[in-house]
Amino acid sequence: MISVTLDGTIVQADDGSCLKDILPNHNPTLSIAIIRPGVVSEEATRQYRIITTSGEFVIEIPDVRVTLPDPGDPTFNTSIHWSDRYAAAFGPFPADFQPARAPSRYARGDVLIGCGGYDKKRSYLIISRQEHQADHGSETGGGIIGRVIAGRGVIDRLVIGDQITKIERMISWADSTHTVTTTDLSLPLEDGMEIITHINIHVDGYSDSSIDTGIARSAEHLLFSLKSGIFYAERTTSTHCMDAHLGPLDVPQEQKRPRREGAVTIRTKGKQSGAIYLYREDVATSPYHTVVGQVTHGIELVRLIQQGTACAVITEPVGIDLRGMHLKDAIAAAMERGIEVHADTEEVSEDRVVIHQDPETTLEVLSEKQVRLTTMKNEDVIDISLDERNASRTVDIFRRFTGLKLYSVGMLPFFFTFDDVWLFEPEIPERINIIPENTPTATVPAQALAMTNASRRGAGLIGVRISENAEFGPTGEPFEGTNIIGRVIDVEKLKKFKEGEIIYIREVKE
Template identity: 75%
Template sequence: MVRVTLDGALIQAGEGACLKDILPDHNPSLSLAIIRPGVVSEEATRHFRLLTTKGEFVVEIPESSVVLPDPDEPSFNPALHWADRYAAAFGPFPADFVPSREPSRYARGDLLIGCGGYDTRRSYLIISRKDHQADHGAAEGGGIIGRVIAGRGTIDRLDSGDRIEKIERMISWADSTHTITTTDLSLPLEEGMEIISHVRIAADGYSDDAINTNIAHSVDHLLFSLRSGIYHADRTTSTHCMDARLGHMDISLEQKGPRREGAVTTRTKGKRSGAIYIYREDVATSPSHSVVGQVTHGIELVRLIREGESFAVTCEPERFDLLGMHLDEAVAYAKERGISVTADSDFSPSERVVITQEPGTTLEVLKETQVTLTTMMQDDVIDIILFDEKAPRTVDIFRRFTGLKRYSVGMLPFFFSFDDVWLFEPEIPERINIIPENTPVDCAPENAIGMTNASRRGAGLVGVRISGNTEFGPTAEPFEGTNIIGSMIDVDKLAKLKEGDTIYIREVKR
């Protein structure tokens, strides 16, 4: 028999057994972490965390001989001595070097030791806030000992009265075992092997004892992003891995905090807004990240995963979203979760579709243990097909501003109709650039859904044309001004629309 550990449980398998024998249902496209027997030791890094009254930042100091001052030592004054828009200085403290008496050039984030009046008994730990040239009383070459690698927003906020409260060297775990990730389920088992098949994440604000809804929207984004049970490592670095497969999402900052090993965050600013990050090492708090959860199992898989690989992931709690369900299905599912339901109608529950739920987030529903649903007859919900392969960017914009990117049912405000064209006006900001994509060539097909692109004044307008046309697209624009993004299945339901109506749409797969 061969003894191995699978997700923390000791199991036995027959001689010659392989991964498939102990994981018969594992998706072969998802990576496993394999740790062979060895020795794990603690290793000091060249990264230091500086905790201040304004937050923390992390510096990298390449030379092992460099020693930072100790805030607990009487000889070091950890208060901010001076600060301007170019630099901030803590001290003084005694140091041993020869001032060069020459100006040097510094980049943003440089960490140096300088002195006042060329007296090294009054030396300072100086952080460069902005690219500049100055004489800081430093040693020849500028006295640069390191650089800030995380938490630059903290150094910008430092002001009179702030101080360094703690300086600590960061620790990592050096694993001398032979560790790999693999998707090869025919890999033979070895005595003492450890296998991690998935990562488990606990959402912040959720526990068996209490539920905190202060970050309910951020947590709902986490649960939505990982609803498929798969985490795609689109990018990996020494400190984190990132899943950005959903593309840009508008997310509010709800909870700042230190990003410790195993912390899960969602980015709230920049082109990666909405991406889910999992941390391999401790890094400083960021104003661009909301902390939304913590890895409770499988951190080894997070550490080992390589860029382009994917792994299985589960989140606690399970997302609660009834939109798009038939009412009878929604009521049954809610009952399983211990949630009572109030609906706007109990008429023909198997034919009514849920179009809104209140509260809208998982944590709020679980805390209140009740939900109110708005429904409509299935015959009034319009099914559509979207062309991800042909117009991925425009389809993503359409989903974002109709609600289909996050929910099973979306909304489109009806504008007006003429001849065989129906026009809709989603609220797409002017800053959104809709580039030409999948424009018609010889004919705009019947029942096609189109969006006017940025080459025309009416960019963002959505239209449906129920017959084919060799001159104009679904928004009545020339072919070069129209992106074909999908097809409407239930075009017969358009006839009863009035100006100002909102239609509810549901995406179906071909």
């Protein structure tokens, strides 16, 4: 038998087995990190694993001169002395510092040394559960010695009676000659091999017991970008790997913090705005990056993944977007997550489609534990399919300015109709250059959806033509001015709408 470690779990396999034998459902296009057994060098890190009776968490202490109390020292009371919604404190134990006798501000995950009654002989190791301001009897500057980088759910579960059972310094295994990434599932297994199949990302502000909505919008962008379960490493450097497959998108600056190894950020300005960054090592804080989460599993994959490849990713939490779903299915999906639903109708059936949800972001929905849904009859929502393969640039523009880039339901202002043509006029700025792409040559098929390109004055106009035409495109322009972007499936529904109305559209795969 062969013994391997698969995503942290020991797995037994028969002699002669390969990767596909233990990963029968793995997508063969996604990279896996392999750490082969062999002699590797041990390098001490600045990270410590703190094991408690409620689980373990990892903290990082930047200053090498800082030491933690020893659980084996009889002068250290390893139990929680006090705990509230803001922090939990282990101790007391004797320490050597001068209390500042002044309040300081602390972020979620900060680790500090404070004391009771300004008596440093009664000091405590304090873990901040959420952002707050307090006088914890710490030294000038707040007494912060480090930050929790993994296991934040554990610090939320700590209660009176819990104890620290062990504190150990973590080791980095640093021999790259025994580490590779592969998509070859026929790779033979070796005894002692370590296999990492995916990356886990924990969103800041999320825990089982409390939700901080301070980064709700940027977190929603992260969850939306990774909802396919795939991270595309379009660019890799010595410090990070980047996924920008959605193209430029506006993301607010909500949390500026140091970008440490394992941090997850989104760029907020520049050509790569909206791109997701996973960090391989510490880099300086940037005013153009908002920190949204932390890699809690698969940092080896982050370090090893090659440019131009992709890997599996799991986010915690999973995004909640009910738009585009039939109301019956949306209610079932929300109830499965413990979310109470308030719909604008009592007609719970597959005949109504969700076109809007409030709150709009996942963290806000989870915080309120309820969601309000706006619906529309299925007969009033028009299904379309888009030809991303042949008109990728124009399809991207269409999605951006109809809302389909971010949501499952979009909107189109109905402009005008004549003969068998329906025209729509989304607000596309003149600066958007719609280059000719996927222009027809012989005939335009019936139900074709098109956008007028920049070669004509009406650039940005959207049209659909019900019948086939060998002379003009769906927007009434010659072929050279027409970019075919897809097909309208429910063309018969168009006849009921009046000029000036907003039409709701839903993208489906054919």
